[in-house]
Amino acid sequence: MHQLQSANATGRLRMIFVETPANPTGEVIDVAMCSRLAKECSTEDRKVLLAVDNTYMGPLWSRPLQFGADIVLYSATKYIGGHSDVIAGAAVGSRECIQAIKAARTFFGTIIDPHPAWMLLRSLETLKLRMDAAALNAAHIVAFLQRCRAVTRIYYPGLRKQLSADQQRIYAEQYSSDGAMVSFDVRGGNRPLSWY
Numbered sequence: 001m002h003q004l005q006s007a008n009a010t011g012r013l014r015m016i017f018v019e020t021p022a023n024p025t026g027e028v029i030d031v032a033m034c035s036r037l038a039k040e041c042s043t044e045d046r047k048v049l050l051a052v053d054n055t056y057m058g059p060l061w062s063r064p065l066q067f068g069a070d071i072v073l074y075s076a077t078k079y080i081g082g083h084s085d086v087i088a089g090a091a092v093g094s095r096e097c098i099q100a101i102k103a104a105r106t107f108f109g110t111i112i113d114p115h116p117a118w119m120l121l122r123s124l125e126t127l128k129l130r131m132d133a134a135a136l137n138a139a140h141i142v143a144f145l146q147r148c149r150a151v152t153r154i155y156y157p158g159l160r161k162q163l164s165a166d167q168q169r170i171y172a173e174q175y176s177s178d179g180a181m182v183s184f185d186v187r188g189g190n191r192p193l194s195w196y
Contacts, residue, residue: 017051032068034068059080061135061177071101082126082130083119088116142182145182
């Protein structure tokens with residue numbers, strides 16, 4: 001917080017950028033609190049924006065705009081594309097924010113061509129089915145990993161006991177699924193091991 005106040009005092013703070021849950025740890029960040037902080041750090045002539053990378057939970061399981069985010073970013077390559085055949089990103093937000101992004105995008109030339117755009121539209125038809133299946137598969141993988149002697153820790157928001165009470169509250173408010181991202185620590189690092 002002190003660093004943000006210092007940056008704000010010198011006029012350098014323009015944006016707060018968060019990824020929640022964080023990849024790969026699954027740590028949860030309170031988007032509403034970040035929004036309040038951005039407003040506190042804003043001045044009359046300089047608004048501090050809150051940008052949220054929502055790739056982890058995708059467009060179905062989390063809606064950061066409802067909690068005060070100004071810009072929500074996605075790696076559209078992941079859930080939105082879903083078929084490992086397109087590289088793209090997406091940004092959503094207010095008309096004012098998107099107009100600024102479009103102006104910069106036009107200047108820098110980072111515009112996808114019509115074919116990847118069509119592939120993303122094609123993929124949207126099955127987005128909910130694919131995301132629901134991915135979440136179910138992740139839960140099965142976590143159940144398997146919980147039985148493995150070689151696994152010392154699993155990072156998965158669905159394991160609520162690993163989250164602090166505050167993170168559990170935030171999780172219940174911000175998300176409608178446990179998601180499909182799983183990471184874990186293995187005993188002994190990268191040495192050969194026995195899983196059972």
